[in-house]
Amino acid sequence: MTKEQALEKLKSYEMTSFAISHASGLIYWDAVTYAPKGSAEVRPNTMGELSRMGYELTTSPETTEMLETLMAVKDELDPVTARDVSELYRDYERTKKIPKDEFTAYQMLLSQSESVWHEAKETNNFEMFEPYLQKVFDTQKKFAGYYDSTKNPYDVCLDIYERGLTREKCDEFFSELRSGIVPLIHKISKAKQICDAPLKKCYPLEEQRKLADFIIDRMAIDRKYFNIAETEHPFTTNFSKKDVRVTTHYYENNILSGIYSNMHEGGHALYELHTGENLMYTSLAGGASMAIHESQSRFYENILGRCREFTDILLEEFKRRFPDNFNGISSEEFYKMVNVAVPSLIRTEADELTYCLHIMIRYEIEKMMFDGKITAKEIPAVWNRLYKEYLGVDVPDDKHGALQDSHWAGGLVGYFPSYAIGSAYGAQYLMEMNKDFDVKKAVSDNQISKINDWFEEKIWRFGMMKDPVDVFEDVCGKFKPQCYIDYLTKKFSEIYDL
Amino acid sequence: MTKEQALEKLKSYEMTSFAISHASGLIYWDAVTYAPKGSAEVRPNTMGELSRMGYELTTSPETTEMLETLMAVKDELDPVTARDVSELYRDYERTKKIPKDEFTAYQMLLSQSESVWHEAKETNNFEMFEPYLQKVFDTQKKFAGYYDSTKNPYDVCLDIYERGLTREKCDEFFSELRSGIVPLIHKISKAKQICDAPLKKCYPLEEQRKLADFIIDRMAIDRKYFNIAETEHPFTTNFSKKDVRVTTHYYENNILSGIYSNMHEGGHALYELHTGENLMYTSLAGGASMAIHESQSRFYENILGRCREFTDILLEEFKRRFPDNFNGISSEEFYKMVNVAVPSLIRTEADELTYCLHIMIRYEIEKMMFDGKITAKEIPAVWNRLYKEYLGVDVPDDKHGALQDSHWAGGLVGYFPSYAIGSAYGAQYLMEMNKDFDVKKAVSDNQISKINDWFEEKIWRFGMMKDPVDVFEDVCGKFKPQCYIDYLTKKFSEIYDL
Numbered sequence: 001m002t003k004e005q006a007l008e009k010l011k012s013y014e015m016t017s018f019a020i021s022h023a024s025g026l027i028y029w030d031a032v033t034y035a036p037k038g039s040a041e042v043r044p045n046t047m048g049e050l051s052r053m054g055y056e057l058t059t060s061p062e063t064t065e066m067l068e069t070l071m072a073v074k075d076e077l078d079p080v081t082a083r084d085v086s087e088l089y090r091d092y093e094r095t096k097k098i099p100k101d102e103f104t105a106y107q108m109l110l111s112q113s114e115s116v117w118h119e120a121k122e123t124n125n126f127e128m129f130e131p132y133l134q135k136v137f138d139t140q141k142k143f144a145g146y147y148d149s150t151k152n153p154y155d156v157c158l159d160i161y162e163r164g165l166t167r168e169k170c171d172e173f174f175s176e177l178r179s180g181i182v183p184l185i186h187k188i189s190k191a192k193q194i195c196d197a198p199l200k201k202c203y204p205l206e207e208q209r210k211l212a213d214f215i216i217d218r219m220a221i222d223r224k225y226f227n228i229a230e231t232e233h234p235f236t237t238n239f240s241k242k243d244v245r246v247t248t249h250y251y252e253n254n255i256l257s258g259i260y261s262n263m264h265e266g267g268h269a270l271y272e273l274h275t276g277e278n279l280m281y282t283s284l285a286g287g288a289s290m291a292i293h294e295s296q297s298r299f300y301e302n303i304l305g306r307c308r309e310f311t312d313i314l315l316e317e318f319k320r321r322f323p324d325n326f327n328g329i330s331s332e333e334f335y336k337m338v339n340v341a342v343p344s345l346i347r348t349e350a351d352e353l354t355y356c357l358h359i360m361i362r363y364e365i366e367k368m369m370f371d372g373k374i375t376a377k378e379i380p381a382v383w384n385r386l387y388k389e390y391l392g393v394d395v396p397d398d399k400h401g402a403l404q405d406s407h408w409a410g411g412l413v414g415y416f417p418s419y420a421i422g423s424a425y426g427a428q429y430l431m432e433m434n435k436d437f438d439v440k441k442a443v444s445d446n447q448i449s450k451i452n453d454w455f456e457e458k459i460w461r462f463g464m465m466k467d468p469v470d471v472f473e474d475v476c477g478k479f480k481p482q483c484y485i486d487y488l489t490k491k492f493s494e495i496y497d498l
Numbered sequence: 499m500t501k502e503q504a505l506e507k508l509k510s511y512e513m514t515s516f517a518i519s520h521a522s523g524l525i526y527w528d529a530v531t532y533a534p535k536g537s538a539e540v541r542p543n544t545m546g547e548l549s550r551m552g553y554e555l556t557t558s559p560e561t562t563e564m565l566e567t568l569m570a571v572k573d574e575l576d577p578v579t580a581r582d583v584s585e586l587y588r589d590y591e592r593t594k595k596i597p598k599d600e601f602t603a604y605q606m607l608l609s610q611s612e613s614v615w616h617e618a619k620e621t622n623n624f625e626m627f628e629p630y631l632q633k634v635f636d637t638q639k640k641f642a643g644y645y646d647s648t649k650n651p652y653d654v655c656l657d658i659y660e661r662g663l664t665r666e667k668c669d670e671f672f673s674e675l676r677s678g679i680v681p682l683i684h685k686i687s688k689a690k691q692i693c694d695a696p697l698k699k700c701y702p703l704e705e706q707r708k709l710a711d712f713i714i715d716r717m718a719i720d721r722k723y724f725n726i727a728e729t730e731h732p733f734t735t736n737f738s739k740k741d742v743r744v745t746t747h748y749y750e751n752n753i754l755s756g757i758y759s760n761m762h763e764g765g766h767a768l769y770e771l772h773t774g775e776n777l778m779y780t781s782l783a784g785g786a787s788m789a790i791h792e793s794q795s796r797f798y799e800n801i802l803g804r805c806r807e808f809t810d811i812l813l814e815e816f817k818r819r820f821p822d823n824f825n826g827i828s829s830e831e832f833y834k835m836v837n838v839a840v841p842s843l844i845r846t847e848a849d850e851l852t853y854c855l856h857i858m859i860r861y862e863i864e865k866m867m868f869d870g871k872i873t874a875k876e877i878p879a880v881w882n883r884l885y886k887e888y889l890g891v892d893v894p895d896d897k898h899g900a901l902q903d904s905h906w907a908g909g910l911v912g913y914f915p916s917y918a919i920g921s922a923y924g925a926q927y928l929m930e931m932n933k934d935f936d937v938k939k940a941v942s943d944n945q946i947s948k949i950n951d952w953f954e955e956k957i958w959r960f961g962m963m964k965d966p967v968d969v970f971e972d973v974c975g976k977f978k979p980q981c982y983i984d985y986l987t988k989k990f991s992e993i994y995d996l
Contacts, residue, residue, distance in 0.1 A: 019547030022540075023521035030524055034532065038722035039741035042520075045779075049517030053551070224536035243537035281543075 003076070006069035010085070013066065014281050016057055022239045024050045029237050029245060031114065033229040040115035044108040051107035052100065059096045067092055083465055084282045091283065097146040106139050110411045117409030118232060124399040126380050133408055134376035137369045140413045154370040157414030161290040162421065163467055167367060170417050173481055174360050177420065180485030184492060185354060188341050189392075191496040196337040198325045200253055207321065208250040208258045214317055215262045219270065219300065220449040226269055233406040234261045234348065236268035236297075240280060244272045256338065257349055259314070260301050267300030268293055270452055274460035288459075289468035290415055294422025295429070296455065302352040303426045303487075304451065309443035311335045339495050343391035345400045353492050354391065356423060361386040362405070362416040369413075424484035428476040429455075431483065501574070504567035508583070511564065512779050514555055520737045522548045527735050527743060529612065531727040538613035542606040549605035550598065557594045565590055578776060581963055585781045595644040604637050608909045615907030616730060624878050624896040631906055632874035635867045638911045652868040655912030659788040660919065661965055665865065668915050671979055672858050675918065678983030682990060683852060686839050687890075689994040694835040696823045698751050705819065706748040706756045712815055713760045717768065717798065718947040724767055731904040732759045732846065734766035734795075738778060742770045754836065755847055757812070758799050765798030766791055768950055772958035786957075787966035788913055792920025793927070794953065800850040801924045801985075802949065807941035809833045837993050841889035843898045851990050852889065854921060859884040860903070860914040867911075922982035926974040927953075929981065 001009070024047060031043055057063060070077065070085040077085065095103070113132035120129035144153035158165040212228055231247040238244040246265035250258040271287050279285045287293040304310055308331070315334040318326045326334070341351045347358035365382055368374045374382055383402040384395040395401035407415055433439050433454055442450040458475045472479060492498070499507070522545060529541055555561060568575065568583040575583065593601070611630040618627035642651035656663040710726055729745040736742040744763035748756040769785050777783045785791040802808055806829070813832040816824045824832070839849045845856035863880055866872045872880055881900040882893040893899035905913055931937050931952055940948040956973045970977060990996070 015543060016547050016551070019544040019551075022544045023525065023548065026524055026528055027521065030528065034725065034727065036721065036723050036725045036741055036743070038720075039737070042738045042740045045513060046517040046520045049514050050521065053514070053517075222536075223534065225534050227532065227534045229532065239537070240540045242540045243534055245534070 001065050001069045003069060003073050006066045007081070009062065009066040010070065010081070010088075013057065013063060013088075014084075014283070017054065017283075018240070018281050020050055020054045020057070024054075025237055025239050028111075028114075029229075029247075031111075032118075032231045032233075033247065040112075043115075044111040047111040048104050048108035052104045055095060055100050055103045058092055059100075063092065080278060080282065080284065080465070084284055087283045087464065094147055098143055102139075102142075106143070106411070109135055109139065110409075113409045113411075114406070117403070117406060121232065121399055121403045124397050124403070126398040126403055129403065129409070130376045130379075133379070136408060136411055137376065137413060140411065141370055152370075154367060154414065157366075157370075158417065159414075161412075161415045161418050163289060164469055165291075165417065165421075170363060173421065173424075174356075174363065174417075176481045177356055177424065177485065178360065180482070181353065181356060181488065184489055184498075185341070185343065185357075187498050188353075188492060188496050189343075191498060193342075194336045194340045194495075196340045198329065199256055199337055201255075201325055202252050203255040203322070205250045205252060208255060211255075211259060211317070211321070212248065212262050215259060215266065218313065218446065218448055219263065219266045220452055221266055221269060222273060225273055228262065228265075234265055235406075236265045236272070238269075238272040238286065241273055241275050241277070241285065242280075244269045254349070260305055261348065263305040264297045264301035267297035270300070270455070271296045271460050274452070274456045275463040276461045276465075279463040279465070284464040286463060288462065288464050288466060288471045290418035291421040291425070292459065292468050292471050294419045295425035295472070296422075296459070298419065298423040299426040299429060302423070303430055304443060304448070306338055306352060307440065307443060308335045309440045311338045312444070313446070314338070336495050339491070341492055341496070343393050345387070345393055345395060346404055348404075352423075353488055356420045357390045359416050359420040361390055362407075366413055366416070421479075424481050425472055425476070425479070427484040427487035428472075428480065430487070432476050499563050499567045501567060501571050504564045505579070507560065507564040508568065508579070508586075511555065511561060511586075512582075512781070515552065515781075516738070516779050518548055518552045518555070522552075523735055523737050526609075526612075527727075527745075529609075530616075530729045530731075531745065538610075541613075542609040545609040546602045546606035550602045553593060553598050553601045556590055557598075561590065578780065578782065578963070582780045582782055585962065589781065592645055596641055600637075600640075604641070604909070607633055607637065608907075611907045611909075612904070615901070615904060619730065619897055619901045622895050622897040622901070624901055627901065627907070628874045631877070634906060634909055635874065635911060638909065639868055650868075652865060652912065655864075655868075656915065657912075659910075659913045659916050661787060662967055663789075663915065663919075668861060671919065671922075672854075672861065672915075674979045675854055675922065675983065676858065678980070679851065679854065679986065682987055682996075683839070683841065683855075685996050686851075686990060686994050687841075689996060691840075692834045692838045692993075694838045696827065697754055697835055699753075699823055700750050701753040701820070703748045703750065706753060709753075709757060709815070709819070710746065710760050713757060713764065716811065716944065716946055717761065717764045718950055719764055719767060720771060723771055726760065726763075732763055733904075734763045734770070736767075736770040736784065739771055739773050739775070739783065740778075742767045752847070758803055759846065761803040762795045762799035765795035768798070768953070769794045769958050772950070772954045773961040774959045774963075777961040777963070782962040784961060786960065786962050786964060786969045788916035789919040789923070790957065790966050790969050792916045793923035793970070794920070794957070796917065796921040797924040797927060800921070801928055802937075802941060802946070804836055804850060805938065805941060806833045807938045809836045810942070811944070812836070834993050837989070839990055839994070841891050843885070843891055843893060844902055846902075850921075851986055854918045855888045857914050857918040859888055861918075864911055864914070919977075922979050923970055923974070923977070925982040925985035926970075926978065928985070930974050 027043065027046060031040070067085065067089045071089055074082050074085060109132070113136055116132050117129050120126060140157060141153045144156035147156050152167065155166045158167065158170065216223065225242050226244050229245065229247045230249060232249060234246070234248045236244065236246045246262070246269050248258055248261045248265065271293060275285055311334055312331050315326065315329065315331060339351065341353040343354050344350055347355070350358050361383065364386060365379060368382065380398050380402045387393050387395050387401070430439060433451065436454060437450060439451065442448065459471055462471065466474065525541065525544060529538070565583065565587045569587055572580050572583060607630070611634055614630050615627050618624060638655055639651045642654035645654050650665065653664045656665065656668065714721065723740050724742050727743065727745045728747060730747060732744070732746045734742065734744045744760070744767050746756055746759045746763065769791060773783055773785070809832055810829050813824065813827065813829060837849065839851040841852050842848055845853070848856050859881065862884060863877060866880065878896050878900045885891050885893050885899070928937060931949065934952060935948060937949065940946065957969055960969065964972065
């Protein structure tokens with residue numbers, strides 16, 4: 001195969017690969033949004049077939065030859081193609097280590113596991129989900145061994161979501177974070193508590209849906225390529241930068257939940273919508289890593305969405321829509337309400353301060369599962385014990401405990417630390433951004449697009465052109481968790497008059 | 499390849515084929531329901547790739563060998579497998595006649611054409627759609643030549659939707675139908691007209707959506723495997739008998755439109771939901787043909803949905819929901835309102851009597867296009883002329899004229915006659931059904947499931963096990979269009995006191 005032939009082949013390879021991903025991505029999205037329930041009886045077959053096609057495409061002799069041909073002349077390729085080929089080769093080397101039948105069977109398992117989890121959560125029936133959960137962990141561990149038997153299997157999993165991340169680094173980061181956050185939480189628990197009763201009144205879902213439009217407009221998200229659906233567990237998916245979809249969940253008695261869920265997923269969506277047009281259809285399209293992704297979503301949700309300038313904008317809107325509940329409430333009162341920091345049960349509903357403790361609990365459980373210290377059956381008990389230990393809360397049932405998140409059902413093991421790392425990155429972005437312009441003023445002036453432009457310039461447009469660590473360090477220099485601790489300490493000391 | 503190997507291969511072939519159809523079917527459904535608009539920029543690529551995969555699967559040497567091996571031992575196979583193999587072989591022989599690039603390019607064209615049609619209809623811009631429409635017809639004609647160059651190309655197209663159908667048979671059928679219907683329409687135009695003003699009042703979409711639930715319940719459709727979405731043009735799609743979806747369109751000032759659209763699509767859905775479980779994943783899953791399909795949908799929509807016993811049920815519901823508009827209206831008045839027969843502009847909104855004239859217009863235009871008598875550019879003028887000639891109505895614009903249907907945009911050329919044939923079949927079903935039980939009583943007693951059971955027993959469960967003509971004749975004997983004319987004459991003579 002000549003270089004030219006290989007380049008031609010690369011194009012057709014990527015288009016096929018794109019089509020398979022588009023199809024399976026949509027089938028997943030459909031499953032959790034609009035598909036009739038009974039369709040779950042059939043879906044695993046399709047998902048299994050599509051993953052088999054993907055596997056065969058990736059590992060075919062033709063692809064091998066194409067990748068090897070191009071790897072040999074990597075220095076002659078333009079930067080995008082060179083990086084693209086390297087990434088594809090990396091994926092190829094990884095994929096071919098897994099026997100095809102196991103690869104396909106796992107995709108079918110995940111498709112089943114997702115729908116079982118859904119029903120298990122609905123009916124608060126952990127037992128039903130347990131065998132699937134065990135199999136997901138077992139398979140992940142087995143695959144980690146295939147990928148790299150010289151490494152600790154959990155390190156291999158962490159590396160999938162955040163290249164270069166290890167449990168050693170995680171342990172260190174979480175320990176630093178914990179020692180900064182926990183004393184603060186203790187102090188707050190003894191301070192005067194904030195009443196957020198107006199936020200917990202009943203807000204009809206129809207009204208909340210209209211608020212979503214308000215948020216999309218404020219965030220300057222382009223609806224031409226974007227929409228919102230409703231699911232049990234909110235998430236963002238992108239079939240390409242021309243088709244990015246978020247999902248959300250509204251609760252009648254918690255108006256902030258839907259708003260901040262939309263801002264969080266909106267952050268993910270903005271990132272995907274603004275990755276480089278030149279990367280479309282390549283393996284470099286999409287965000288650099290899950291931590292970089294969460295660094296965007298958590299930034300929009302919290303650092304931006306829960307700053308005083310934004311809560312002022314929100315209050316104005318609330319006063320317009322729900323005058324009976326919010327007239328007479330001051331800017332400061334509302335800001336404090338939105339930032340109530342109280343240990344709680346549900347990760348996605350957690351406040352900015354206690355959030356990372358939820359992550360640490362999941363991280364500890366994943367390690368225990370990988371180390372063979374517990375089995376899936378024991379997860380609820382460990383979960384409940386750790387919630388008591390870390391957050392001081394009693395878990396009433398598995399629906400509000402170990403069944404709350406969809407990640408494990410979907411095979412996302414090793415993903416959770418990304419949320420905490422991403423959250424912490426945000427404080428350093430803010431510092432850097434403030435060197436270029438007055439961030440608070442941009443928010444007040446309804447110029448969030450200024451913030452979008454900054455991220456697009458510094459991060460979004462690169463897609464996966466850089467390794468995630470480089471993405472961050474090129475903007476902020478070395479990662480300093482202390483920055484995030486300082487940010488939290490300052491913010492919450494003011495809010496609680498510590 | 500041994501017979502056993504071929505049977506094994508058949509299974510995996512069908513699962514792959516199923517997955518590709520599921521994926522492309524869902525991508526189409528998504529495109530017209532929930533996808534963000536801009537996603538149309540990318541979708542044709544995916545659709546092209548999926549169709550290429552399907553083509554390569556169907557025409558691969560492995561598939562060829564498998565099919566030839568099994569065709570040689572057809573007599574030794576069980577009836578389902580034998581028929582399955584014959585159908586697959588038929589499809590294989592047909593598909594391989596089309597060059598791969600042309601096959602794929604056509605699927606990409608259709609995907610583009612669909613979204614262009616959508617925008618063209620929205621903006622009443624036929625010019626925008628015209629080049630796509632011309633290309634669709636050109637390609638259909640060209641493919642017809644590939645399939646069978648010895649036949650008239652339009653006959654080849656008709657045969658795709660209704661095996662064995664020819665323009666000769668169509669001409670004969672339409673001529674008989676026209677000579678029965680047109681004098682009736684003339685008489686009605688001179689009779690005392692019926693006022694249906696209460697049906698044209700404003701009914702909020704939210705209320706109409708609730709009525710859909712009422713209809714689904716009455717029709718005894720199993721929601722576990724079924725749902726309704728909203729689109730510009732209503733249709734039914736099924737990814738399998740475990741996942742059947744209809745779409746509908748509600749108009750604020752026409753409450754019957756959504757109801758009968760749901761009954762029509764509900765008829766399609768019932769058919770698909772009740773095809774034999776043993777046919778799943780084979781080429782025999784799904785309805786026998788489009789005429790048989792439309793014979794079900796049109797039966798539920800009209801023969802059942804617009805009979806006095808059902809309009810009584812509907813009136814009761816209307817009185818409950820909209821007492822101001824319907825209290826004081828008698829059963830007879832309401833029945834007449836629902837059956838107002840007046841020549842109109844929109845096929846899907848047409849009454850039972852004038853409906854088939856809409857079909858004939860489309861049929862005439864398709865013939866003209868295939869005979870090279872007109873080009874796409876001339877369609878609107880011909881359309882408008884024929885609407886004046888056949889129905890006596892003036893078409894105000896293309897949105898209400900040549901742009902109203904999505905069929906041509908989706909490549910469904912030769913499909914329209916199915917609606918008329920299917921409609922006519924219904925009268926003979928009714929006669930047969932009445933021999934087994936009192937149909938009117940079943941409707942009055944809210945026992946539509948009795949009708950469903952009858953169809954399941956006689957038609958649905960066979961899927962594509964039989965040729966469409968046999969499906970009909972096994973139940974009703976020879977097709978007699980006069981039966982349908984008699985049914986219409988009796989019904990509308992009573993309604994209009996002729």
